[in-house]
């Protein structure tokens with residue numbers, strides 16, 4: 185391989201683009217590992233299928249002369265040495281594990297777009313100034329072991345290694361046992377300094393497709409508030425209690441839900457509200473519910489607006505409770521601040537989309553991603569591409585080859601610009 189030293193985005197990178205057909209072929213090869221009968225993928229974290237996907241990826245990296253290391257939670261790092269290997273690397277990546285009946289592109293796209301970037305540099309004989317690495321984070325999906333985004337959390341010091349290793353799957357098998365069985369734990373240190381981290385990903389929402397845009401320039405992750413709500417009325421006999429004498433906790437909760445929907449409308453479209461769990465305590469079909477508990481998931485890109493949203497929800501709950509004669513209690517279960525991405529990295533992605541003349545818009549990430557954790561560790565951003573009807577975590581997940589190619593071209597330019605700075 186002839187290596188030409190390049191020192192800026194203006195030389196070398198300007199004229200090269202990734203090979204879209206090769207990227208697509210590689211995506212389809214990976215999709216054959218753990219393929220499901222309805223055209224999706226099942227490669228649960230740290231299973232033999234996950235390992236098979238990783239091994240294929242590693243051999244493709246090694247064929248390009250990349251070195252491969254892993255850390256104690258099994259995160260993989262495949263490295264293309266730069267001309268100044270003493271400098272901190274620029275890292276691309278995502279995950280190869282999937283939901284039990286997952287799609288072919290969630291996570292996989294980011295890893296294989298990164299591989300295509302390296303292949304393109306290799307073909308062109310270009311060596312960047314900084315080393316470039318591809319990270320494959322362990323257990324992003326959280327489908328076999330909770331929590332999701334485990335590998336990146338341990339790497340970034342958000343979760344302890346001991347805590348992660350002790351987590352077990354439904355069969356009682358621990359992360360520690362699975363790591364040992366599959367052989368992925370290595371000695372690369374946690375929290376190693378990265379110059380920057382770029383993650384390409386399918387949007388997993390409908391916005392880009394609806395607007396006919398090719399690229400989402402992701403500016404950060406949204407703030408999240410999880411509330412636990414408990415509504416207390418009086419349980420009583422379903423057959424003997426007149427309607428006017430009842431304090432039905434469920435009907436009060438139903439009125440609260442419709443009040444909350446009105447609050448959400450005031451914070452739309454950026455504010456999102458979901459009641460994902462609801463249960464009647466000691467349920468019985470011939471007893472008027474005395475207590476109902478439900479969860480509330482509130483999201484907004486801005487911390488201060490989320491806090492107003494949260495407050496408005498609490499006021500609405502109290503108003504309905506007073507009207508209905510029930511007691512309501514609200515407890516904060518979890519609060520996660522918004523994660524703004526690094527403005528320089530975001531700008532590199534934006535400039536790449538402009539230079540390549542791809543339609544694009546700035547947007548925030550609705551879902552959690554490894555990049556949200558890594559953003560606490562180093563300058564970070566993401567690149568989104570459209571997916572059909574926003575469907576993800578589903579075997580029907582689908583993308584257009586053209587979008588896959590465009591996203592990888594943006595990744596190539598943004599990463600190489602950063603690596604040559």
Ligand SMILES: [Zn+2]
Nearest residue numbers: 279290291324
């Ligand atoms: Zn993902």
